[in-house]
Amino acid sequence: MQKNFWTEETISTLLRKHGLRVTAPRIAICKQLLAQHCHYSAQQLHEELAPLHPTMSPNTVYLTLNQLAAIGLIRSFNIDGNTIFDSNTATHDHAHCRNCNTLVDLPSNSEMPPVNMGEWALEWGTRLWSGLCPDCKQSANTTSAS
Ligand SMILES: [Zn+2]
Numbered sequence: 001m002q003k004n005f006w007t008e009e010t011i012s013t014l015l016r017k018h019g020l021r022v023t024a025p026r027i028a029i030c031k032q033l034l035a036q037h038c039h040y041s042a043q044q045l046h047e048e049l050a051p052l053h054p055t056m057s058p059n060t061v062y063l064t065l066n067q068l069a070a071i072g073l074i075r076s077f078n079i080d081g082n083t084i085f086d087s088n089t090a091t092h093d094h095a096h097c098r099n100c101n102t103l104v105d106l107p108s109n110s111e112m113p114p115v116n117m118g119e120w121a122l123e124w125g126t127r128l129w130s131g132l133c134p135d136c137k138q139s140a141n142t143t144s145a146s
């Protein structure tokens with residue numbers, strides 16, 4: 001997806017298609033999320049948008065993210081009790097650094113759940129791999145060597 005595909009116009013069309021009213025906060029949040037594959041908690045996204053949109057409340061960001069997740073434009077999952085919103089809606093796993101909280105996408109080796117779920121209509125799933133990122137692995141090695 002091209003970065004400049006997500007204009008105010010394409011986002012408005014998309015929101016309307018899903019029965020959501022077009023509001024300035026929704027446009028701003030969609031622009032930030034959909035133009036790139038990224039992961040945000042509601043708090044992180046609010047912090048990022050606050051300088052540009054000082055009237056946007058944390059609660060608005062939180063509610064909007066949940067609405068976007070409910071209509072499948074983004075996905076959400078939990079890490080350590082925090083809800084993470086993900087703009088990459090393709091099936092993929094995640095690697096999470098337990099030391100610095102870095103989170104990256106991993107290709108998933110299966111598009112389907114590992115067991116046959118019969119009549120269920122499963123839409124998305126992600127496995128979370130925990131460990132150390134290259135930087136933290138490096139400093140762990142350095143510390144233990146000295
Ligand atoms: Zn790390």
Ligand SMILES: [Zn+2]
Pocket residue numbers: 039086088092093094104105
């Ligand atoms: Zn992801």
